[in-house]
Amino acid sequence: xxxxxxxxxxxxxxxxxxxxxxxxxQGGTDVMVELNFDVRRPEHLLDLGRVAGLDxxxxxxxxxxxxxxxxxxxxxxxxxxxxxxxxxxxRTVGSPQIxxxxxxxxxxxxxxxxxxxxxxxxxxxxxxxxxxxxxxxxIAATDFYQGVKRSALEPDELIRAFWLAPAxxxxxxxxxxxxxxxxxxxxSFAVALHPGERRVGTGIGSAAPTPIRAVAAEDFLARELDxxxxxxxAVAREFGALVGAAATPIDDVRGTAAYRxxxxxxxxxxxxxxxxxxxxxxxxxxNPGRGAA
Amino acid sequence: xxxSFTVNGSRETVDGVWEGESLLYVLRERxxxxxxxxxxxxxxxxxxxxxxDGTPVCACLVAAGQAEGRRVRTVEGLAExxxxxxxxxxxxxxxxxxxxxxxxxxxxxxxxxxxxRPDPSDAEIREALAGNLCRCTGYEKILDAVRLAAARKAGT
Numbered sequence: 001x002x003x004x005x006x007x008x009x010x011x012x013x014x015x016x017x018x019x020x021x022x023x024x025x026q027g028g029t030d031v032m033v034e035l036n037f038d039v040r041r042p043e044h045l046l047d048l049g050r051v052a053g054l055d056x057x058x059x060x061x062x063x064x065x066x067x068x069x070x071x072x073x074x075x076x077x078x079x080x081x082x083x084x085x086x087x088x089x090x091r092t093v094g095s096p097q098i099x100x101x102x103x104x105x106x107x108x109x110x111x112x113x114x115x116x117x118x119x120x121x122x123x124x125x126x127x128x129x130x131x132x133x134x135x136x137x138x139i140a141a142t143d144f145y146q147g148v149k150r151s152a153l154e155p156d157e158l159i160r161a162f163w164l165a166p167a168x169x170x171x172x173x174x175x176x177x178x179x180x181x182x183x184x185x186x187x188s189f190a191v192a193l194h195p196g197e198r199r200v201g202t203g204i205g206s207a208a209p210t211p212i213r214a215v216a217a218e219d220f221l222a223r224e225l226d227x228x229x230x231x232x233x234a235v236a237r238e239f240g241a242l243v244g245a246a247a248t249p250i251d252d253v254r255g256t257a258a259y260r261x262x263x264x265x266x267x268x269x270x271x272x273x274x275x276x277x278x279x280x281x282x283x284x285x286x287n288p289g290r291g292a293a
Numbered sequence: 294x295x296x297s298f299t300v301n302g303s304r305e306t307v308d309g310v311w312e313g314e315s316l317l318y319v320l321r322e323r324x325x326x327x328x329x330x331x332x333x334x335x336x337x338x339x340x341x342x343x344x345x346d347g348t349p350v351c352a353c354l355v356a357a358g359q360a361e362g363r364r365v366r367t368v369e370g371l372a373e374x375x376x377x378x379x380x381x382x383x384x385x386x387x388x389x390x391x392x393x394x395x396x397x398x399x400x401x402x403x404x405x406x407x408x409x410r411p412d413p414s415d416a417e418i419r420e421a422l423a424g425n426l427c428r429c430t431g432y433e434k435i436l437d438a439v440r441l442a443a444a445r446k447a448g449t
Binding site: 029095 | 294311312315334335337339342348350354355358359361420423
């Protein structure tokens with residue numbers, strides 16, 4: 001095995017072009033497990049931890065461009081106000097030690113259907129910036145996930161950043177697991193309100209071969225939601241049912257397909273209800289509790 | 294390959310490191326620092342927690358080469374000579390150690406918590422230690438130890 005340690009992005013792209021089979025490593029929280037357990041023995045390990053700039057984020061026009069090396073801990077601490085959905089998901093990742101090393105870039109690279117970062121990226125229309133010596137590609141998150149642990153990334157490409165607009169409305173993330181830390185999601189759900197467009201974005205995790213949007217549920221809300229009124233409970237319930245129906249889960253050690261569908265329906269209804277409460281604010285007669293205490 | 298980094302204040306260099314090797318393996322098997330424990334090798338248990346450039350991480354999930362030139366502080370580096378760090382003394386006094394396997398990781402993680410939150414709430418202690426598994430104590434004595442260390446710190 002060879003340990004490649006570029007310090008510039010150009011060096012990293014050159015290394016990946018020369019060794020397309022090289023396994024990129026950033027925080028190591030996924031890759032090292034595979035090495036420790038002899039699951040993978042790549043000929044080249046490409047450490048991106050020293051590549052200048054990968055650990056930075058910036059506001060670029062009306063969107064945030066977040067380097068692939070920004071850790072979950074920093075997303076929580078530095079971007080929690082602008083990206084509440086992603087920050088909530090980040091808080092559920094592993095443990096403090098894992099969040100100090102793990103990155104959304106690594107989540108994207110692994111492309112596990114259970115990755116906690118994916119649902120909020122889908123719900124908020126994230127775009128993944130990937131690059132090779134052949135050029136840059138901007139890939140919508142919806143097109144990025146292609147199969148179980150497979151993404152649109154070509155062998156000579158590296159993930160440089162992801163782009164996400166700061167939240168313009170309430171965002172929530174919910175996840176089912178057996179305890180409050182160190183848990184792979186049984187299933188997870190993210191919702192993002194886009195009040196300017198009168199649109200609701202969704203993301204489902206761990207209940208299909210890839211992270212997916214619940215498109216029919218989004219379309220339903222686009223038709224049925226009255227943005228100036230309290231949330232109709234029947235609409236919230238139907239939204240939940242459509243989210244459950246959008247999933248194509250399997251039975252496995254973490255849960256059954258039927259449980260996942262049911263849990264998704266509940267999480268979708270709940271997160272929409274929470275988001276709507278924030279959207280309507282304390283003046284809403286339907287939400288006398290909020291702000292009253 | 295050769296890897297060189299600062300560990301507990303002293304610059305160390307080791308040769309013959311396998312490229313896929315973890316920082317934990319280098320510390321334990323090549324540098325003679327067996328304090329950090331090797332249990333799950335997948336970040337689940339926290340017993341290998343060390344500071345890397347001042348941030349607690351699972352040493353089993355850091356590739357040795359990623360530590361090149363960096364500062365590592367292990368449980369062996371918490372005490373000052375023969376004087377235990379306050380969190381170590383509190384673990385002894387509160388009876389927070391049974392088999393002891395999880396203790397080094399818990400000490401480093403709790404040490405970091407008290408650096409940032411000198412007076413943590415119970416919820417903050419639980420959250421900070423959520424990635425450190427103990428199979429003996431039931432955690433109550435560990436929580437007592439962290440509270441004790443915080444109280445002593447506030448009293449000095």
